[in-house]
Amino acid sequence: MPYRSGAYAFMQGARALLPLTPGVIPFGLVTGVMAIEMGLSPGMAMGMTILFYSGSAQMVALQLLHNGVLPVAIVVTALIINLRFIMYSASLAPHLHHLPRRWTWPLSYLLSDQSYALCTLKLSSGELGPFAHYFYAGTAVTMWLVWQVSVLAGVYLGASIPQDWSLSFAIPLSFLALLIPGLQSRASWCAAAVGGTLAVLAIKLPYNLGLVTASLGGVLAGLVVERLQASSNSASVEGAEGEAQ
Known part of the structure; x- marks a missing residue:
């Protein structure tokens, strides 16, 4: 049954994303800790997080920065890692291409593995109706906020997080949780x-x-x-x- 309003669809999207946050938060914490360990200031770490908005690309870029790799090589590497988003965009385009740029540009920036996995099947089935982009925005904005706050927590609390928590183990589990239902x-x-x-x-x-x-x-x-x-x-x-x- 199609959603009855944009606000309702947005909230449903946000609620759909929340169960995935236990797998996202450890990833963000690890990224924040790594940024500080590599010598970045808190401001630089958060600026990089907002600019990249890609955990895997950010972690690889941090390692390359630490090793003194040329900036051009770092940019090319980040682009290669994020090539999957081209496939995501091509899959979502038939459902969202009619939107004006004030929608498509922010939604393109906010695209993530989690948002795509939650929305692609619903978009294909047509169950979201005319408010599909609001549902997508709900998942995307929630994911963005959770990621930014998680990295920020890692930046400022990294030294106090025990290493035996093995936070990095939660990263592949979060992606498995996205894969199985699809x-x-x-x-x-x-x-x-x-x-x-x-x-x-x-x-x-x-x-x-x-x-x-x-x-x-x-x-x-x-x-x-x-x-x-x-x-x-x-x-x-x-x-x-x-x-x-």
């Missing part, structure tokens, strides 16, 4: 299996290219399986029609 077909299961396998095999590639390789491999595998299923279904229908005649 596995609803043979194509999606195949994409996840191929992408996961490639991610493990390509983990040692430089500049975090393993992530890009796994993403592209998973997408291609899913598309192949989807097309094979469509061809099989088409052949079955034609066979049934032939027998009926």
Whole structure:
């Protein structure tokens, strides 16, 4: 049933994102701690967090900065890591392209793995109705706020966080929580299996290219399986029609 108002859709989006925050907060804390350990001031750390708004790219950029890598190489590396957002944007575009720029530009900046995972299935089903972009905004704004506050807490509380808490262990768990609900077909299961396998095999590639390789491999595998299923279904229908005649 479509949502009855923009405000209601926004609040529902925010509520949908909240259960994912236990996996996001440790990631933000680790990022904040790492920024200070690398020698950044609190102001620089938060400025970088607002500018990047990408935990994986920010952590890699911090490591490269610490190692004295050229700025151009750092920018290129961050762009490579975030190539997955091009695929996300292409998937969301058919549902949001009609919006004016005052909507599309902020929503593009606020795009995250969590927001995309929560919204893509709902957008495809049409259940969000004319207020779909409000639901997306609710998830995106909530995610942005949680991330910024988490990094800020890591910046100022990092030294007092015990190392035996193993906060980094929560990072892959948060992404697993996003992945499992989306596995609803043979194509999606195949994409996840191929992408996961490639991610493990390509983990040692430089500049975090393993992530890009796994993403592209998973997408291609899913598309192949989807097309094979469509061809099989088409052949079955034609066979049934032939027998009926």
